[in-house]
Amino acid sequence: MGGYVAVIITGLAIGTIGRLYLLRVDYRQYPSYPQGYMVHLALGFIAAFLGSVAIPAILAKEYTAVTFLALAAQQFREIRDMERESLRNIEVTELVPRGAAYIEDIAKAFESRNYLAMLTSLITSAVVEFFKKPLWGIFAGLAVIFILSFFTKRKRLGDIAVVRPAEIFFDGSILCIENIQFMNVGHPDSRRIFLEQGLGVIIEPKDDNARASLFNIGQRQAIAHDVAALLGVKRDVN
Amino acid sequence: MENIGLSEIILAIVTIDGTQPASGVPVFYAKDEEEREKIALNLARILSGMVHDLENGTYVIVRH
Structure with missing residues (x-):
């Protein structure tokens, strides 16, 4: 031995x-x-x-x-x-x-x-x-x-999709990011916070494979988690 | 975090529209828009809800 x-x-x-x-x-x-x-x-x-x-x-x-x-x-x-x-x-x-x-x-x-x-x-x-x-x-x-x-290295979001900044605005009380109506925000102060501090991003898949990947809710949740980890998050905790 | 309570439900209505009927959900009548916003913000903080605007002079407080 x-x-x-x-x-x-x-x-x-x-x-x-x-x-x-x-x-x-x-x-x-x-x-x-x-x-x-x-x-x-x-x-x-x-x-x-x-x-x-x-x-x-x-x-x-x-x-x-x-x-x-x-x-x-x-x-x-x-x-x-x-x-x-x-x-x-x-x-x-x-x-x-x-x-x-x-x-x-x-x-x-x-x-x-x-x-x-x-x-x-x-x-x-x-x-x-x-x-x-x-x-x-x-x-x-x-x-x-x-x-x-x-x-075993995985692709980054930027490899399969175009990630670009998008405009945030309010249509009445509806929060919109470019042409997507998002949610209803009632209070004027809350709206101001969205407009002042919000960052709108649109993710456009480059091809059909990417579309299928991004179609998955798990992927979207993971993106949301990582973005929040990187940029920080503002929300009510109770 | 793991609150037990109702969600996706209208908790209160705040309005400057005097003709808004009270029916099942508490309705708070405000004198003007400024007071409506103040009441709505207070209620949202008290009830852990969010203020939504129906754009007809009425705010609803909803817990998500």
């Missing part, structure tokens, strides 16, 4: 680095707290460990160990449940809720990143084992991280 130490350690390190690379705190403000960071880093570490021991286990003819890998991979599905649950619990405290679709998407992303850590460490350890060159393994692992994170 002693000969496999370099293989396992290289795989473990690169896999964990891969998980860390994808664990960024951005405008989505999630996971912003150190505990959330720790949970995912620990799970990423375990995933990387499972990935890196697979090749040595096969070579040592420990086939039961490999079947455990499949069993462990199943356990990572729990991560999706964990994320979904925690996001759903804080949903009631959000001024602009994320919506079920967005939560599902975030939960799925967290699950898939653990598989990425596992795959990265698997490939790294395979390269180190077969070519006996740890440096090659490191480069192969980093390449896998970049390739996979490139392919």
